[in-house]
Amino acid sequence: MSTFKFTLVCLLVGAVVFVGGHLFGVGYLFFAGYTILQFVALSSAWNILGGYCGYVNFGSAAFFGLGAYTTVFFYKFFPLPIPVLIVIAAIVCGVVGFGMGYLTLRLRGAFFAIATLAMAVVLQTLVVNWDYVGGSRGAYIVRDETVPIFGFSIEYIEYLFLLMMAVSIIAIVISRTIARTQLGFGFASIRDDELAAEATGVPTLRLKLIATTLSGALMGMAGAPFPYYIGYLQPASAFGLEYGVNSIAMPIIGGTTSWIGPVVGAILLGSLQQIATVTISSAVNLLIVGLLLVAFVVIAPNGLVGLVQDRIKAWRRK
Amino acid sequence: MDLQVELLINAVVAGLLLGGFYAAVTAGVSISFGMLDIVNIAHPAFISLGSYIAYIVNIQFGVDPIVVSIVMLPAFYLLGDAIYRVYYLSFEKRGQESLRGLAFFFGLLFVTEVTLILTFGVDYRYVEASYIGPSLHLGYVDFPLRMLVPCVTALVMFGALHLFVTRTFTGRAIMAVSQDQLALQLMAADPIRIKRIAFGISIATTAIAGALLIIIQPVEPSVGREYIGRVFAICVLGGLGSLPGTLIAAMLLGVMESITATFYGPSWAPAVSFGFLLLTLAFRPAGLFGR
Amino acid sequence: MSPLLHVSNISKRFGGFVALDGIELEVQQGERLGLIGPNGSGKSTLVNCICGTLQNEQGAVHFDGAAMDGLAAHQRTHRGLARTFQLPRPFHSMTLADNIRIPMLFTAHKRSGPLHADSVDARCVELLRLVGLHDKARQMPRDLTQVEMRKLELARAVAAEPKLLIADESMAGLSHSEIDDILALLRQLNERGITIILIEHIMSAVMSFSQRLAVLVTGKKIADGKPEDVVRNPEVVRAYLGE
Numbered sequence: 001m002s003t004f005k006f007t008l009v010c011l012l013v014g015a016v017v018f019v020g021g022h023l024f025g026v027g028y029l030f031f032a033g034y035t036i037l038q039f040v041a042l043s044s045a046w047n048i049l050g051g052y053c054g055y056v057n058f059g060s061a062a063f064f065g066l067g068a069y070t071t072v073f074f075y076k077f078f079p080l081p082i083p084v085l086i087v088i089a090a091i092v093c094g095v096v097g098f099g100m101g102y103l104t105l106r107l108r109g110a111f112f113a114i115a116t117l118a119m120a121v122v123l124q125t126l127v128v129n130w131d132y133v134g135g136s137r138g139a140y141i142v143r144d145e146t147v148p149i150f151g152f153s154i155e156y157i158e159y160l161f162l163l164m165m166a167v168s169i170i171a172i173v174i175s176r177t178i179a180r181t182q183l184g185f186g187f188a189s190i191r192d193d194e195l196a197a198e199a200t201g202v203p204t205l206r207l208k209l210i211a212t213t214l215s216g217a218l219m220g221m222a223g224a225p226f227p228y229y230i231g232y233l234q235p236a237s238a239f240g241l242e243y244g245v246n247s248i249a250m251p252i253i254g255g256t257t258s259w260i261g262p263v264v265g266a267i268l269l270g271s272l273q274q275i276a277t278v279t280i281s282s283a284v285n286l287l288i289v290g291l292l293l294v295a296f297v298v299i300a301p302n303g304l305v306g307l308v309q310d311r312i313k314a315w316r317r318k
Numbered sequence: 319m320d321l322q323v324e325l326l327i328n329a330v331v332a333g334l335l336l337g338g339f340y341a342a343v344t345a346g347v348s349i350s351f352g353m354l355d356i357v358n359i360a361h362p363a364f365i366s367l368g369s370y371i372a373y374i375v376n377i378q379f380g381v382d383p384i385v386v387s388i389v390m391l392p393a394f395y396l397l398g399d400a401i402y403r404v405y406y407l408s409f410e411k412r413g414q415e416s417l418r419g420l421a422f423f424f425g426l427l428f429v430t431e432v433t434l435i436l437t438f439g440v441d442y443r444y445v446e447a448s449y450i451g452p453s454l455h456l457g458y459v460d461f462p463l464r465m466l467v468p469c470v471t472a473l474v475m476f477g478a479l480h481l482f483v484t485r486t487f488t489g490r491a492i493m494a495v496s497q498d499q500l501a502l503q504l505m506a507a508d509p510i511r512i513k514r515i516a517f518g519i520s521i522a523t524t525a526i527a528g529a530l531l532i533i534i535q536p537v538e539p540s541v542g543r544e545y546i547g548r549v550f551a552i553c554v555l556g557g558l559g560s561l562p563g564t565l566i567a568a569m570l571l572g573v574m575e576s577i578t579a580t581f582y583g584p585s586w587a588p589a590v591s592f593g594f595l596l597l598t599l600a601f602r603p604a605g606l607f608g609r
Numbered sequence: 610m611s612p613l614l615h616v617s618n619i620s621k622r623f624g625g626f627v628a629l630d631g632i633e634l635e636v637q638q639g640e641r642l643g644l645i646g647p648n649g650s651g652k653s654t655l656v657n658c659i660c661g662t663l664q665n666e667q668g669a670v671h672f673d674g675a676a677m678d679g680l681a682a683h684q685r686t687h688r689g690l691a692r693t694f695q696l697p698r699p700f701h702s703m704t705l706a707d708n709i710r711i712p713m714l715f716t717a718h719k720r721s722g723p724l725h726a727d728s729v730d731a732r733c734v735e736l737l738r739l740v741g742l743h744d745k746a747r748q749m750p751r752d753l754t755q756v757e758m759r760k761l762e763l764a765r766a767v768a769a770e771p772k773l774l775i776a777d778e779s780m781a782g783l784s785h786s787e788i789d790d791i792l793a794l795l796r797q798l799n800e801r802g803i804t805i806i807l808i809e810h811i812m813s814a815v816m817s818f819s820q821r822l823a824v825l826v827t828g829k830k831i832a833d834g835k836p837e838d839v840v841r842n843p844e845v846v847r848a849y850l851g852e
Contacts, residue, residue: 056420063321117592120598125588129587245424287436291429294425297418297422
């Protein structure tokens with residue numbers, strides 16, 4: 001299926017989901033759905049660098065938080081429509097992603113991972129100390145009740161849901177397109193054996209920089225609408241560890257070698273967490289995520305998608 | 319001017335004492351990352367675990383936290399041994415350490431932290447001991463005992479480790495396994511067993527480090543996270559696998575953080591260690607004393 | 610005629626250990642050069658310095674008339690320098706065909722312009738056929754035997770359409786017939802115009818293959834000339850048999 005057709009299918013599915021939810025009128029579904037879509041975007045973005053290239057990024061929260069605080073900055077400085085903010089966040093985080101890559105991509109995989117963690121904390125500390133965006137006191141974002149779209153008037157949360165749907169679709173389409181092009185082959189060769197890749201002519205540094213820039217930009221886009229979603233933003237929630245662990249756990253549990261894995265992981269794990277938060281507690285749901293991550297990493301390294309693929313192969317051989 | 323100098327000297331002293339403690343915290347990672355090439359980012363979570371165990375026993379039975387940690391050493395050692403077995407079977411054997419191993423330890427970090435939250439809640443906990451509170455005074459320099467005692471304990475532990483690694487067969491085998499596994503095998507030592515022992519020791523150090531931590535400051539479950547960056551920063555700065563280098567780097571970092579906190583405020587302190595780590599990684603990954 | 614490869618005064622240290630000490634080496638276009646030396650003599654280090662995997666501290670590498678200093682490994686590969694690794698390093702998550710596709714996409718087409726998808730596929734199969742692996746094109750590297758892995762390694766290096774191929778111990782641990790297999794392949798490549806540096810321990814193979822032989826001992830080149838002469842050089846004999 002060509003990229004164009006795939007995009008159309010995604011848009012169609014998205015439209016169906018949205019219209020269905022709107023007609024059923026269950027507000028909570030949009031809140032929960034927003035969170036899940038956010039994770040779809042974050043997981044797909046993480047997987048571009050982590051799954052395709054094999055470079056583990058522990059600092060997803062940094063880009064997410066940076067995207068969120070870009071929004072806060074403009075809210076205080078000069079309010080802009082959210083789609084514009086998403087684009088700005090993409091640019092800012094893309095640049096930061098490029099910079100981080102340039103400083104750290106010459107390092108071995110383990111050092112790179114630690115450096116990303118360090119970066120996340122440094123960014124968080126900078127934001128905590130930056131009073132203009134509220135610092136550790138936090139920032140309030142006031143939002144409208146309803147938003148006019150094509151003559152209809154929809155709830156604000158539905159508007160946010162649509163925006164996040166758009167961001168997720170962009171992330172998925174980019175993720176899938178990469179996998180089917182020369183870039184995807186290059187990434188895979190870096191993951192399999194970077195030294196051999198370099199020796200066979202793959203410009204490894206350049207490709208890795210592309211991956212960090214894209215990955216960072218997409219994560220920033222996922223973070224941009226967050227302040228409007230949550231209403232009151234504190235550094236601890238924007239840079240929270242749950243974003244870091246989920247953006248790693250979801251692709252690993254879903255499967256890191258394709259674009260589908262992160263989506264599957266995000267939808268399954270995201271839904272599970274929503275249910276657990278509501279029925280038990282939010283701490284328990286994080287515990288479940290952690291346990292699942294450990295279990296899958298040890299037992300099923302290729303994630304759920306990998307398990308399904310193995311099943312299909314075994315069935316075909318019969 | 320006098321006040322500034324006095325503040326500076328006290329900051330430096332506090333930094334050195336803190337640095338000694340940081341060395342104890344980092345000793346385990348110096349072994350697991352520096353010598354075994356295992357990125358155990360869950361290390362600080364085990365320190366938290368050590369802190370909480372010291373807390374429970376101290377509150378229930380009034381036992382000194384350091385004594386508790388010494389008693390807990392075998393248990394932590396076995397924990398490290400068990401974790402290494404899983405790590406080895408799942409990852410090292412298959413040669414997939416990088417992504418999966420990291421994710422594994424990240425998951426462990428998370429599970430440990432959340433379990434602590436569920437068991438103890440997010441309130442700060444602290445221990446009672448006779449040396450928490452009073453300070454030694456030498457002129458205008460303060461030596462708070464709650465920092466001095468951990469620092470001394472840390473140095474003792476560090477010294478013991480250094481002796482072990484340089485004087486015993488097992489210890490030297492651990493140094494060797496990081497450099498040449500094949501040669502080690504030819505010397506009739508099983509590298510896997512050596513690595514298991516090393517990792518066990520690495521986790522055992524967290525028992526003591528945890529007790530020291532809760533003496534120095536009140537503890538809550540996520541306190542370990544601040545230490546991830548510090549620990550790896552010190553490790554890298556000191557040159558991987560070099561225990562003396564780690565000690566010096568730890569002192570250096572302690573002093574820098576202390577001066578920053580004194581003159582610029584404590585909210586900047588985390589940025590110091592992580593920022594330093596980033597700079598080191600970017601410009602001199604072999605560390606100040608590295609090979 | 611100026612040499613295809615000119616290594617002048619290359620030195621490389623690792624901390625206090627001198628791995629290479631003032632190496633001078635020239636390779637002419639179309640030549641078959643053998644490079645031998647005891648373990649630890651610096652052969653692989655030399656290959657790494659030539660190919661850009663490691664940076665030499667002193668000296669220069671000139672290839673095809675251009676200076677290679679400062680160029681990354683992949684850039685040198687683009688210029689026509691290819692190498693295999695002592696321990697084969699295939700891309701383990703890809704099929705054999707895709708392993709060949711990588712250098713083709715990233716190197717070969719740089720010189721001949723963008724290739725059509727079908728012609729890339731055809732070239733992959735043709736290269737696998739050259740090494741006798743075309744019926745395993747869809748299989749994964751982990752299903753291969755040792756000698757097949759070595760052949761894949763060579764095929765992948767050739768896919769980059771190199772002018773110079775450095776074969777680093779491609780025959781270690783192989784049986785006699787497998788060694789002959791690889792030798793025949795290398796000869797075939799040489800006949801197609803690819804200059805070859807063969808690094809080996811197996812003396813029979815090196816002697817029958819090389820037009821010229823160079824010997825490396827503890828980082829220094831101690832001999833360079835016709836194989837029959839080099840083998841009788843007293844210093845070479847001493848290095849291999851001891852005092």
